[in-house]
Amino acid sequence: MDGRLPPPPAQVAYFSMEIGLDPLMPTYAGGLGVLAGDTLRSAADLDLPMVGVTLLHRRGYFYQRLDRTGLQSEESVAWTVHDFLDPLDQRVPVEIEGRTVQIRAWRYLVKGMSGHVVPVYLLDSDLPENSPFDRSITDSLYGGDAYYRLCQEVVLGFGGLAMLRALGYGTIFRYHLNEGHAALIVLALLEDELASRPHNGEVPPDVIEKVREQCIFTTHTPVPAGHDQFPAELAHRVLGKRRCDLIEACQHQGALNMTLLALRGSRYVNGVAMRHGEVSHSLYPGYPIHSITNGVHAVTWTAPSFQNLYDRYLPEWRFDQLSLRYAISIPGAEIWAAHREAKMALVDLVNRETNAGFDRDHLTIGFARRATAYKRGTLIFHDLDRLQRMAKQVGPIQFVFAGKAHPQDQAGKELIRRIHDVRGQVPVAYLSNYDMGMARLLCAGVDVWLNTPLPPMEASGTSGMKAAMNGVPSLSVLDGWWVEGHIEGVTGWAIGSGNESRASQKSDLDLVHAASLYESLERRVLPLFYRDREGYIEVMKHAIAINGAFFNTQRMVGQYLRNAYRLAALSGNGAPVHEP
Numbered sequence: 001m002d003g004r005l006p007p008p009p010a011q012v013a014y015f016s017m018e019i020g021l022d023p024l025m026p027t028y029a030g031g032l033g034v035l036a037g038d039t040l041r042s043a044a045d046l047d048l049p050m051v052g053v054t055l056l057h058r059r060g061y062f063y064q065r066l067d068r069t070g071l072q073s074e075e076s077v078a079w080t081v082h083d084f085l086d087p088l089d090q091r092v093p094v095e096i097e098g099r100t101v102q103i104r105a106w107r108y109l110v111k112g113m114s115g116h117v118v119p120v121y122l123l124d125s126d127l128p129e130n131s132p133f134d135r136s137i138t139d140s141l142y143g144g145d146a147y148y149r150l151c152q153e154v155v156l157g158f159g160g161l162a163m164l165r166a167l168g169y170g171t172i173f174r175y176h177l178n179e180g181h182a183a184l185i186v187l188a189l190l191e192d193e194l195a196s197r198p199h200n201g202e203v204p205p206d207v208i209e210k211v212r213e214q215c216i217f218t219t220h221t222p223v224p225a226g227h228d229q230f231p232a233e234l235a236h237r238v239l240g241k242r243r244c245d246l247i248e249a250c251q252h253q254g255a256l257n258m259t260l261l262a263l264r265g266s267r268y269v270n271g272v273a274m275r276h277g278e279v280s281h282s283l284y285p286g287y288p289i290h291s292i293t294n295g296v297h298a299v300t301w302t303a304p305s306f307q308n309l310y311d312r313y314l315p316e317w318r319f320d321q322l323s324l325r326y327a328i329s330i331p332g333a334e335i336w337a338a339h340r341e342a343k344m345a346l347v348d349l350v351n352r353e354t355n356a357g358f359d360r361d362h363l364t365i366g367f368a369r370r371a372t373a374y375k376r377g378t379l380i381f382h383d384l385d386r387l388q389r390m391a392k393q394v395g396p397i398q399f400v401f402a403g404k405a406h407p408q409d410q411a412g413k414e415l416i417r418r419i420h421d422v423r424g425q426v427p428v429a430y431l432s433n434y435d436m437g438m439a440r441l442l443c444a445g446v447d448v449w450l451n452t453p454l455p456p457m458e459a460s461g462t463s464g465m466k467a468a469m470n471g472v473p474s475l476s477v478l479d480g481w482w483v484e485g486h487i488e489g490v491t492g493w494a495i496g497s498g499n500e501s502r503a504s505q506k507s508d509l510d511l512v513h514a515a516s517l518y519e520s521l522e523r524r525v526l527p528l529f530y531r532d533r534e535g536y537i538e539v540m541k542h543a544i545a546i547n548g549a550f551f552n553t554q555r556m557v558g559q560y561l562r563n564a565y566r567l568a569a570l571s572g573n574g575a576p577v578h579e580p
Helices: 031-045 146-166 184-195 205-214 232-239 241-250 258-264 274-283 304-313 321-329 332-354 384-393 410-421 436-445 463-469 506-531 533-548 553-565 567-573
Strands: 012-016 050-055 063-066 072-075 092-096 099-111 117-124 174-178 215-218 268-271 363-368 397-402 428-431 448-451 474-477 492-495
Touching: 012 031, 012 146, 031 050, 031 099, 031 117, 031 174, 031 553, 050 146, 092 146, 099 146, 117 146, 146 184, 146 232, 174 184, 174 553, 184 205, 184 215, 184 241, 184 258, 205 215, 215 258, 215 553, 232 241, 241 258, 268 274, 268 553, 304 321, 304 332, 321 533, 321 553, 332 363, 332 428, 332 436, 332 533, 363 436, 363 506, 384 397, 384 506, 397 436, 410 428, 436 463, 448 463, 463 474, 463 533, 474 506, 492 506, 506 533
Parallel strands: 012 050, 012 174, 050 117, 174 215, 215 268, 363 397, 363 448, 397 428, 448 474, 474 492
Antiparallel strands: 063 072, 092 099, 099 117
8 A cells, every 4th residue: 555545444543552453563562552453453354444543663672682690681673664565655744842753654454354454553653854853752661750651641642643544544433442641632633623622721621521522441450550641740741831831731730640531531440350440440530430351363363283273173163253162173283283283393492592401201381471560470480399309299280481681671571580590490481572473472481370460459460361262261360351261170270269368368378379379279270181182182171271261352343333333323423334
């Protein structure tokens, strides 16, 4: 498609600070960005008239290097933008701190199974007419200080709306804010509405309602500290008095709270799992917060061996993920053969990259996610003597870890070092520079997917869903999506009862969950794997048939379309009715 031609029609604009579009494009940091990419892939599959907006991130999140002790160092990611994206001619101005910053866009096309295209526009401030600092605004994902971060969010919100208008998207009915980073789209829409009518500095209620009707807000963070907030002085400095007056019309006075701005400015708000919706409502009791549980893009996260298997036995699965429920009838020997192929690919990678000497026949447990304290990556090593004893008495275990710690997260970096410290006592490998490509191998190639978050801090989690697509059961704390996906001994196993007091001290929960983890591993998982292979394969089948068939973005996007976007309800206003 030529940048000078009219863009494809779009009724929904999806705004996200990060979007995982390609493993070699460092435009994402982790789960939030990968979910955004999966959402757009399923929107394309479902022929949904959608457009994506994000930032370019020329320097990426960061490239992770680990030394032999597990000490993490960070480097800027080197990638060639032209190899992946098409440059567009349009330029739009954005006002930051009273000055004009010019923004351009690059385009990436997400193509669905029928050929339908969802374009994604990546905003870029690296233009010669901008100052050196302004040229760097869109460079680093989650880098810099609060000032840098707020400048980025101005580009995403105000620059994103201006770019859509410049590209010819005149009729967007819904703006989907994927996390609070995109909340300034609310102010941009308010400005746009007020520009066309006389007003005396006040924001008429009907204007706010008109903007609210257009906005959908998905919150992903279950703890207050995870929500972007900027001091009032910084907000006035970057945004100016006029825009700060708009903020006061939309949220409480004082600090700029991006979540509150999005809550006040959106008609529909949702958490990303049923429990997360409840937790979010407790944080913000004055707002109706719904739940649409996350999913993953099935075709993207299914290993080639399982894709071939599903193509033979479930020929409609690529178009209808509900058909995965019939995986229960696939012969167990073929399920195991597909798993063995995926496991061999992972073990070969681990041995090549780490020289860990993994055995293809040993129970392999995977743990891969952002390295931060509440994920409790070292909980499995709470009692090394017991772990060694059960490995001798029941069957050997090997562990593969991956994940980056944020450059300022010293506790997360220490977790990585502690995992490296146990090498030699139990078989452990830590793969560096975790990305989408590695995740595909890990989620499909392990025998068990381990997840040990401190509840209720897991909003949803999607790595276990990716594993389920490949018949890999989860061993997980009952938090996030696993509350909905867990059937004990059927789809996997629980760590803890899920009824532990949320007021308990972390150290107490660590003891309770470590004891439960070892009990499940020693008495259920290991014996089933080594002594009842047919029983283990039955759990694998149910992971696919129950969890894979439901926890996918095809179902999730369908729920957004019916419950949040409600495009069919706009048909009386001239918008075409669209159903999945």
